[in-house]
Amino acid sequence: MKITKLAWALLLCLCIISCSSDNEEDLTGQIGTLDLKFDNGVGDQDFIFGTTYNKSNGESYKLTTLKYIISNVRIKDSKGNIFNYPTADNVFIVDEANGNNAGEIFITLNNVPAADYTEITFGIGIDQTRFLLGADGQGDFLAEAQSAGMLWSWATGYRFMRFDGTYSNGTVTDEALAIHMGSVGTSLDNYREVTFTLPNTVRVREVAHPEIHIEADISKVFDGQTSVNFADGYSQVHTSSETTPVIADNLKSIFEVHHVHNN
Amino acid sequence: MINVFQNFKIKSIFFGLLALFCFSHNHAATIPPHVHSPLKVFCDLCGCSTSSGSSGFGTLDNLSFVGLRYIYQDYESKDGIFSNSPTSNERFNTYQVWGRVPVNDKLYFNAIIPYQDLYRHFEDRTEHINGLGDITVIGWYQLKFFKKHKDHEVDFNDVEGEDEERELSGHRLNLGIGLKLPTGTFEDMLTDRINPGFQVGTGSLDGIFSVLHSYSKNRLGINSSATYYLKTENKNEYRFGNQFSFSSNVYYNVPLEKSAFSPFLGISGDVYNSIKQFNEALPETNGDIVNGAFGSEFMIDKFIIGANYTFPISQNLFGDNVTSKNRFMLYLNYVL
Numbered sequence: 222m223k224i225t226k227l228a229w230a231l232l233l234c235l236c237i238i239s240c241s242s243d244n245e246e247d248l249t250g251q252i253g254t255l256d257l258k259f260d261n262g263v264g265d266q267d268f269i270f271g272t273t274y275n276k277s278n279g280e281s282y283k284l285t286t287l288k289y290i291i292s293n294v295r296i297k298d299s300k301g302n303i304f305n306y307p308t309a310d311n312v313f314i315v316d317e318a319n320g321n322n323a324g325e326i327f328i329t330l331n332n333v334p335a336a337d338y339t340e341i342t343f344g345i346g347i348d349q350t351r352f353l354l355g356a357d358g359q360g361d362f363l364a365e366a367q368s369a370g371m372l373w374s375w376a377t378g379y380r381f382m383r384f385d386g387t388y389s390n391g392t393v394t395d396e397a398l399a400i401h402m403g404s405v406g407t408s409l410d411n412y413r414e415v416t417f418t419l420p421n422t423v424r425v426r427e428v429a430h431p432e433i434h435i436e437a438d439i440s441k442v443f444d445g446q447t448s449v450n451f452a453d454g455y456s457q458v459h460t461s462s463e464t465t466p467v468i469a470d471n472l473k474s475i476f477e478v479h480h481v482h483n484n
Numbered sequence: 485m486i487n488v489f490q491n492f493k494i495k496s497i498f499f500g501l502l503a504l505f506c507f508s509h510n511h512a513a514t515i516p517p518h519v520h521s522p523l524k525v526f527c528d529l530c531g532c533s534t535s536s537g538s539s540g541f542g543t544l545d546n547l548s549f550v551g552l553r554y555i556y557q558d559y560e561s562k563d564g565i566f567s568n569s570p571t572s573n574e575r576f577n578t579y580q581v582w583g584r585v586p587v588n589d590k591l592y593f594n595a596i597i598p599y600q601d602l603y604r605h606f607e608d609r610t611e612h613i614n615g616l617g618d619i620t621v622i623g624w625y626q627l628k629f630f631k632k633h634k635d636h637e638v639d640f641n642d643v644e645g646e647d648e649e650r651e652l653s654g655h656r657l658n659l660g661i662g663l664k665l666p667t668g669t670f671e672d673m674l675t676d677r678i679n680p681g682f683q684v685g686t687g688s689l690d691g692i693f694s695v696l697h698s699y700s701k702n703r704l705g706i707n708s709s710a711t712y713y714l715k716t717e718n719k720n721e722y723r724f725g726n727q728f729s730f731s732s733n734v735y736y737n738v739p740l741e742k743s744a745f746s747p748f749l750g751i752s753g754d755v756y757n758s759i760k761q762f763n764e765a766l767p768e769t770n771g772d773i774v775n776g777a778f779g780s781e782f783m784i785d786k787f788i789i790g791a792n793y794t795f796p797i798s799q800n801l802f803g804d805n806v807t808s809k810n811r812f813m814l815y816l817n818y819v820l
Contacts, residue, residue, distance in 0.1 A: 260565060267566035322608070323564050421764050436565060479565050480768075483761060484672060 251335035253425040256432040257294070257328040257343075259315045260479070261287060263440045267324055268317065273389075277444045280451050282398055284386035287317040287439065289472065290371060290379060291328065292351065293344040293414070298336035299422065306330055312347070312362050314369050338423040341433060342416040345472055346381030346403065349410055377460065379403050381411060382472060384442065388451045398451065400442065400458045402468040409462050411469035417478045424483050436479040445471030543584075543788055543817060544707060544735045544746050544781050546656065546698055548592065550583035551788070551817030558809035561679040561802075563606060570607050574679055577601040578617065585820070594622040594660070600668065600684045611682075615669055618685045622662030622692055629653040654701050660694035664713070672720045679806045680724070680759055680769060687718030703739075708732040717760070725757030725770055733777070743784040750777040752794070756801075768803030775811070788817040 261268040273283045292312040295305045305311070313328045320326045356363060356375050366372045371380045384400040404411045423431045447467050449455040458464045543549060557576040562569050579599045586592040598617035603610060631651045668685015691714035698707045710730045717723040731752035738745040752775045759769035779792025794811035801808065 262566050265567040267564060267568050323569065420767060422762065424762060434565065480766075482675075484675065 248335040248426070251427045252332045253335050253427055254430050255296070255330045255333045255338075255423065255425050256430070257291075257330070257341075258432055258434045259291075259326045259328070259437060260434060261317050261320075261324065261326075261437045261439055264438060268439060269324070270317070274440065276440075276451075277448050278390075278450055280388055280390040282386055282388040282443070282451070284384055284398075286370075286383050286385035288369065288371070289315055289382040290346050290366075291315055291343050292347060293342075294328075294330065295342050296333070296338045296423075297340040297342075298338050300336075302336065304334055304336070304338075306333075308351070309360050312351070314365065314371060316369065333425045335426045338419065338425060340416060340418050341478070342414055344412055344414045345476075346412040346469070347379045348412040349404070349407060352378055352404065352407070373403070373460075376406055377403075378406055381469070382442075384439075388456055390452055392452070396451075396456060398456050400455075400468060402458050402465045402472065403460070405460045405462070405465075409460075409465065411465050413469055413473040415473055415476055417476075419478055419481055421481045421483070423481050430484060432482040432484075434479045434481065436477050437475045438477070439475055441475045442468065442471050445474045447471060543790065544705065544733065544748060545783075546658075546696075546707070547788070547817075548584045548586045548820040549788065549817035550581075550585075550820065551815055553580040553582050553813065553815035554578070555580070556812045558811070559679060559681070560807045560809060562805045572607075572679075573605045574682055575603045575605070576681075577603075582815075590626050592624050592626065594620070594624065594662070596620040598668075602682060602684065604679075604682055613671070613674075613682070613684055615684045617668040619665045619667045620662060620692065621665070622660045622694065624658045624660040624696075627657040627659070629655040629657070654699050656696075656698045658694075658696040658698075660692065660696065660711075662692040662694070664688075664690040664692060666718065670718055670720060670722070672722070675720075675722060675761065679802070681806075686715065686724050687720060687722070688716045688724065690715045690724075703737040704734070705737065706732065706734045717763075721762050723760040723763075725759050727754060727756050729754045735781075743782065745780065745782050747780040748778065748792075750779075750792075751775070751797075752777060768805060771799070771801035771803075771806075773799040773801060773808055775808075779813070783819075786819045788815075788819060790815045790817070 263272075263274045268284075268287065270285060270287070271283055273281050275281045290312065291314075293305075293308075294311055295303055297303050315326050315328070317324065317326065351359075359366075363372070366379055370383060372378070373380060380401045381403045382400060384398070386398045387395040388398040389395055402411060419433065423433060425431060443449055443451075443455070447470065449464075449467060449471075454461075455464055455468075458468050555576075555578040557574075557578075559574040559576070561572050561574060563572050564570060577600075579601070580596050582594075582596045584592055584594050597619050599615070600617040601612075601614040603612050629652070631653045664686070666685060666687050666689055668683070668687075670683055670685050670687025674682055692711060693714070694709060694711040696707065696709045698705065700706075708731065711728070713727040713729070715724045715726055729752070731750060733748045733750035735746045735748035738747075753773055755772040756770050758765040758767075760766065774797045775794045776797050777792050777794040779790065781788055781790040783789075790813070792813050794813070796808045796810070799808055
């Protein structure tokens with residue numbers, strides 16, 4: 222029958238078209254750009270300065286400053302090769318105040334070898350190796366951190382985060398809140414690292430500019446691995462060997478790779 | 485409703501055949517073949533997919549025609565990952581030249597040539613894309629059924645129609661196979677957005693497999709359709725998810741002196757599989773929607789004027805990041 226022939230012809234057409242062969246791409250020597258997009262939120266809400274957020278214990282807080290240091294970004298490709306971003310440039314301040322309209326803060330990694338990346342690792346804060354390079358070994362970042370208020374003194378070291386604002390609870394209203402956790406010289410190491418398997422392959426190419434969208438739920442700084450009370454000494458977190466490691470562990474858990482874009 | 489259920493049986497056979505085809509399909513080998521229950525619905529409400537079966541391929545009376553159709557669609561999409569992220573509004577205008585042309589008494593063709601004019605309104609700016617959309621061509625084979633001696637029984641096997649003495653039963657079954665051509669421009673840059681339907685075209689050659697059933701008795705008629713879209717990867721290694729669409733409309737014909745008026749009520753739906761990019765499924769790109777519709781056709785001389793309004797009854801599109809608001813359709817056909 223004529224119609225049957227026509228139908229088979231159409232099916233055949235579809236098969237041929239959809240069965241394209243996948244050629245192995247030669248990526249040797251190709252480099253590209255990769256963006257990390259940080260997006261701070263509180264639970265399922267986008268973070269907004271000056272908004273009052275409730276904690277689990279009936280305390281509430283609002284912030285005027287929200288920033289943290291990200292460093293030692295490295296990515297692993299599908300073949301197991303690890304690309305470490307060059308150390309000198311591999312430290313960044315993620316500052317909510319520098320966000321775009323949607324409150325997204327970009328870290329741009331240039332000269333990334335073209336590959337299909339499947340995993341990302343980054344540090345929160347400054348590791349001991351970098352700190353032991355000394356003040357001169359910090360390059361431009363020392364001045365950047367200083368002007369951003371992310372440094373105590375050279376001897377004490379960096380503030381890994383700065384959450385400034387106020388808090389309220391049953392007894393106090395709008396009391397000062399300052400979470401300035403960091404390592405303390407070489408005596409207390411609060412540097413942490415996190416690793417994520419990417420939900421989709423990130424294809425870095427000369428012509429493609431992929432983006433990894435990282436969601437940070439800042440409520441977990443206070444209600445994370447440990448729930449802390451502002452009233453119990455967690456409204457002012459600076460160099461205490463008791464409170465800072467708790468906040469460091471909580472801060473480590475705020476990140477999640479929400480999705481990736483390959484364009 | 486009895487006819488609808490009879491129809492479902494036929495649909496299951498059809499989808500069984502489709503599933504077989506999926507298995508034998510080379511590229512689909514890595515993808516689990518997806519057979520949807522005909523009772524579930526799909527979602528292809530996007531700009532590039534307005535030729536979807538859920539929008540209908542023809543008129544209530546299954547007449548041959550050429551005409552113009554305008555479809556307006558309204559969506560709201562989230563512009564961010566949080567529940568309080570800003571939203572954008574998508575307004576899709578589609579203008580189509582469409583027609584149904586007979587070849588002989590059993591064979592006919594459907595063609596839809598769309599022009600897309602799509603707007604996306606953000607809080608601070610508007611994006612606009614327009615141009616020729618994806619052309620759809622479907623060839624149909626019509627089966628007519630004849631009355632048996634007993635009432636309410638239909639002989640599905642008797643299609644030869646040798647006995648001209650016998651009376652037509654009012655049931656008609658149309659089997660369609662077609663192609664959606666990549667005539668509209670697909671912009672890779674736009675894939676970095678929450679609503680993947682904001683495209684003039686999909687950039688892919690897609691297969692369309694459809695079954696239409698119609699039954700009319702006295703002044704009452706019912707048209708049902710089930711359509712499967714087998715989508716292929718475009719040159720950007722982007723592949724829209726396969727789609728199943730269904731629709732069912734009940735109409736009542738009111739003859740006037742020199743014209744006729746046919747109000748109708750309908751239900752339609754779409755179910756979408758996940759979009760694949762570089763052969764990986766993208767999260768939150770599958771979904772489904774069920775729509776209700778009401779409208780009317782007005783026939784005077786050789787002209788049919790039709791209008792309908794479609795509204796969502798239930799939906800879950802792209803991880804709830806896209807909400808379909810409503811759809812409005814207007815057409816003017818000249819009966820051949």
